[in-house]
Amino acid sequence: MRRPSIGLQGARTAVASGIVQFEYVGLRYGMGAEILRDLNFSLREGGFYFLTGPSGAGKTSLLKLLYLAQSPSRGAIRLFGENVSSLRRADLPALRRKIGVVFQDFRLAGHLSAFDNVALPLRIAGVSESEIASSVGEMLDWAGLADRASARPATLSGGEQQRVAIARAVIGRPKLLVADEPTGNVDPDMAARLLGLFEALNRIGTTVVIATHDIQLIARMPAAEIMRLDKGRLADPTGMFRHPPKRPGL
Numbered sequence: 001m002r003r004p005s006i007g008l009q010g011a012r013t014a015v016a017s018g019i020v021q022f023e024y025v026g027l028r029y030g031m032g033a034e035i036l037r038d039l040n041f042s043l044r045e046g047g048f049y050f051l052t053g054p055s056g057a058g059k060t061s062l063l064k065l066l067y068l069a070q071s072p073s074r075g076a077i078r079l080f081g082e083n084v085s086s087l088r089r090a091d092l093p094a095l096r097r098k099i100g101v102v103f104q105d106f107r108l109a110g111h112l113s114a115f116d117n118v119a120l121p122l123r124i125a126g127v128s129e130s131e132i133a134s135s136v137g138e139m140l141d142w143a144g145l146a147d148r149a150s151a152r153p154a155t156l157s158g159g160e161q162q163r164v165a166i167a168r169a170v171i172g173r174p175k176l177l178v179a180d181e182p183t184g185n186v187d188p189d190m191a192a193r194l195l196g197l198f199e200a201l202n203r204i205g206t207t208v209v210i211a212t213h214d215i216q217l218i219a220r221m222p223a224a225e226i227m228r229l230d231k232g233r234l235a236d237p238t239g240m241f242r243h244p245p246k247r248p249g250l
């Protein structure tokens with residue numbers, strides 16, 4: 001089976017600059033206690049990161065901050081060099097288009113076929129239908145979904161829906177890929193195959209952040225950096241993440 005062209009072109013274009021920067025970021029929902037606290041880190045453009053930690057540690061919440069579905073209660077977040085809290089509402093869609101997201105609950109469009117779900121980001125970007133036909137076909141083939149192209153999400157298994165969600169997130173070659181437990185519903189062989197897709201995307205410069213409990217998946221990528229969340233804080237035993245020398249304003 002041919003690998004999607006995503007992984008075959010282009011050398012690694014990573015630049016050692018911060019594509020994501022968090023400074024003293026905290027998050028609370030409503031009037032509740034802070035569930036994320038004092039997050040200070042910087043993600044390298046072209047880096048590959050796993051986000052781990054026990055259930056309830058705040059992984060999904062941190063990812064939501066990354067893909068702009070949630071605003072921090074305090075602190076500053078810079079994405080692609082822009083301070084997200086000072087962005088105008090009108091600027092958000094363009095920023096969001098640079099981010100591919102694999103949601104834990106897939107969030108596929110129920111009225112669209114698998115093919116049309118995967119094609120969505122390309123259609124929004126104005127790609128020609130002939131190009132869409134070939135790249136979506138290739139991607140579905142790679143994900144083992146060639147014979148499910150015309151199926152609606154409700155008729156797909158959980159693992160098939162997850163693969164459609166991943167294909168949709170990677171097809172537009174986002175600058176940042178954020179995936180929440182992307183291999184939770186597939187067998188180890190398919191998990192390895194999907195990881196290969198994330199690696200291919202990473203090789204052409206995409207920064208990848210994957211939240212997962214899957215130790216085997218992490219073990220397959222020894223070069224990846226690990227971010228561990230515990231009770232809303234990032235453990236940083238190796239010192240690999242930058243900590244600003246002092247609090248802003250002090």
Ligand SMILES: Nc1ncnc2c1ncn2[C@@H]1O[C@H](COP(=O)(O)OP(=O)(O)OP(=O)(O)O)[C@@H](O)[C@H]1O
Pocket residue numbers: 029035053054055056057058059060061062
């Ligand atoms: N929309 C919300 N409103 C209120 N509290 C929330 C909301 N979303 C998450 N929480 C709470 O925030 C905390 C962190 O949840 P989050 O889903 O980010 O953790 P997680 O590490 O992703 O967990 P899991 O591994 O089980 O998916 C939990 O205590 C959760 O109950």
